[in-house]
Amino acid sequence: DIFGYYVDKGWMCVQVFFVRQGKLIQRDVNMFPYYNEAEEDFLTYMGQFYLDSRHLKPREIFIPGDIDQESVEVLVGDEVKVFKPQRGEKKQLINLATKNARVSLTQKFDLLEKDLAKTQGAIENLGKLMGIPTPVRIESFDNSNIMGTSPVSAMVVFENGKPNKKEYRKYKIKTVEGPDDYASMREVIRRRYSRVKRDGLTPPDLIIMDGGQGQVNVAKDVLRNELNLSIPVAGLQKNDKHQTNELLFGDPLRVIDLPRQSEEFFLLHRIQDEVHRFAITFHRQVRSKNSFSSKLDGVEGLGPKRKQKLLKHFKSMTAIQKATVEDIHSLGIPEKVAEALLDKLNDNN
Template identity: 80%
Template structure:
């Protein structure tokens, strides 16, 4: 804590207001509110904190505060400051989407549409729905039940849907405004949960069709009744008053907060929203901040009522959002708040469980591996593998794992320069020397463990280079595969011996991932080099085709197959003279040979 902060802390008032933490560049990194600025701001610089709060405090180089007349004013100001400055340690809500509605248009022949733009003057709107999938599912069902206009045909020409009984937007139907108004009311009743009338009508149609021996149509009506039933079960009825509500519940643990919101629309629980984030203030205070941002910043639909837990200040939320805010005490409404809270607890516990599992797979695995090999935990592992076919196009590859996870920006490829023929040991000797002489020369970070994809011979070669030629002290292990090319044995120590590595341990799975990754990387690189070499060698005997023109072909066509399939004009267009293009086509043929299929990059 610097002198500036120390002096400012002495001058803090005990009034409500907002405080603004800044970093060394004067950038706002956190905005908070407090009922008592003196107590709240001082708490950051006194006592112990969890890790995330310590990170925040470590970056604070200055702070400001704004005194407000009430806690409500402080909450509103905090929300505005967060929206304007987007501090990195504050809650950030990314969801600024608008929700879909189902619309019945005010046309002579009304249509059912899905829209995200609401203009009450040009139709009747139902919703909002949680996502386009939910809206589409309901509209599809409405289209089968209610014969609104579904075609672009003129009124005097019937459409396909007319014959299915799903479109009455034709003069032959002799409909009038009263008919369409009644149909709109039926849709409204149906979506408000009063669907018994519609179901009874469909059942009557099904029975009549069955009596008339129109069994296919009767089956359609049967399926329609089942679809309505499924829609009922998907949407839990909360209350018969059909009021739109949002139900909030929250849970805190280990410095994290999870907030669940249940969306109740037209009396039905249709969707939920979940958000998890670290909190730095009192849980109740950060909950208030979240709710304010939820409606003001993320532009969520504002319902008629909001239900919140008992320990939250309802008047503060009402002042921010401007709708009725309730704290249910009993009955199904209270059960729904409890359900939201329970789901928040489950979601947060799941996050911790997944985090613990990930730690076991990564950091836990390297700690266990270090204990097994009697070395410090190998936070940085560099693994090597060679690849060639009978000595042709020899290459090697290195992959890097940091804290048990691949660090692909540190991967390296090596073309073998000094070895002729299939000499795996000499190739490994060259690559290890090139890599770690470069590490010493450029002051790069050395690994905590080198893993060689190979047996005793390769490990001994690597050890000879590391210890004798370069004078480095880096542990080296070997991974041998079995006949099925699977990770089989771990070799380590002086002299080398097989380490007892449990097959179901996280450290075994880590080494397996390392070996598979370095093998994949090496093989991929070898195929690229071999294909390029093959392409160039095929073109070597063609008169007039020098290195520059070969590169033009390689850049344009990528592989032999594409060159063979190209016509002469295509080859000419990439800068090759006609006579040379004709020689290329004569040499390579038409691209139908089996050889061409295998020569790919």
């Protein structure tokens, strides 16, 4: 399997060529927003790629030159050989996969530009249907926690119907114990709009909560009764199949009638998908770091900064366990600390 990728405007496209017996038999292309370093999200994608039953592991994998080879080897296992070709036909195939990924992204952005006029019309019509000024800037929130662990919240911003990723914000929940969505959202709304008010930031024309009446009422209560702010708040409810279903707005709340095939409904669906994906991605990062750090606890001399160095360099606990004292010492960690760490990890296994 031959991998190439390209990133632009906050999106990543990964192109995979499946070569069998010297012949290119199939291609796979996938595009998605990325939130971290490009290499980190590419590695995440590779880790998930072979979990799909449709993708059988080949004998050999070829990856671009800027991707860490050891990290890929950890992800795919010992039965697969990983190469970073520097020249020849295999290098040309990687270049071709990368070029195809770039072309696919360019075509996607061209289509988005053509849809811009439709999107602008959708924003204006959405404002009319809700009885508010055109919501040029929309801020949307979602919580994420699994079994009550590492609760987080996230905010995405859409301006003129397009995501403004520079304005996205992540929130670790500080004041709430356990999985309490309402209390978590109360904290986040308070933190966000206290800062908007205090620092004179641009307020949104519309706030969209990922949820129904309860989430909307919590946001309204904080904005009106605590912060004395008047910002329209709507809720997006999902049906039993976890699909965007209804827009709730008004005082009292009512369902805003939106045809399922309308541009307005499509825009709201995109916003809800985006905030959910962003929150889930952040939650996975936090859980991963918490899990990683907990296994490193109890080693004298191994503080947060050194744990972070290990995480950044080795990428996985398995890779640390396979490391030598010299490997760890090369990161600026004392030899005695490295020895104690490896003793602890190997004793646990």
